[in-house]
Amino acid sequence: MLLHEKTAIITGTNRGIGLATLEAFAANGAKVYAHARRETPDFLALINDISRMYGIEIWPVCFDLTDYDAMKQKMKEIAASKRSIDILVNNAGAVADSSSFLMTSVEKMKAVFEVNFFAQMALSQYVARMMMRNKRAGMSIVNVASAAGIDGDPAQVEYSASKAALIGATKKLAIELNGYNIRVNAVAPGVTDTDMVSAMDEGLMRRTLEKTVMNRKAQTGEIAGAILFLASGLSSFMTGQVLRVDGGM
């Protein structure tokens, strides 16, 4: 039970890496505020099943990450609940349709940055302030970046750049929040088997995977394992780091 007595907020838990992370956290004893964009019956049933399976509490927290008023309202509700938050996983992220740099409008770049960077910063500000007030030991923020944020490939410019920005912020936040017992790290997954890569060009997918030692996509649980490690006390001497989970690039 790596996260016994811990309470986490995880964004984008309705599918993909976020869902696998929710399961990994639940299996390790964490109580979780499970974020999704929309509070659908399917989502509520999903978290209810996970909650029962592992015997832990999961509370839905639903808002579009680009709706700052809704984010503020939900954070106020969490603050009012007086539950101490120990962990934030900034997982939710977006990718735009494929296009080359010269064919990408600045507006489109801004839209991706809004989800992958600015919303994560706004949420991290709220949650870090709640964490600071708790004054608990072993608090952790984990940002889900991407190998593309380091390598520039295989995603588009705005996606790679937004993840590079998140990596930069990870390093700076690690310095600024260290005094409050909050570690800040990032994972940089390679190609992972989720909806996000389902529309990826087949040739690009093959060439990308062939560059890796393992020559396959990651399963979501393999990324969740790295997130769990960075969230838990197992990584207590790590902050400001970017952990590549990429099948060996």
Add this chain to the structure above:
Amino acid sequence: MVISNLEKYKNCFVEAFALADGAQAESLKYQSIQEWDSVGHMALMALLEDNFGILLDTDDIIDFASYEAGKEILRKYDVAM
């Protein structure tokens, strides 16, 4: 004993900046004393949030430039003084 919002507000300054008494708080501005630096500022914000049961907006944290300005800001959160 019921303690007024104004007293609670002053006490947050006293605790955050280790002041001798509440009267000293009234003339304070951000960075007017060594203790009210960016770290002290966040400690003050945390005390205000705890004592009044509110979550301040980031813009209000940035605008919280003095003891007097803070009173106006807290009014937005239904904390009358």
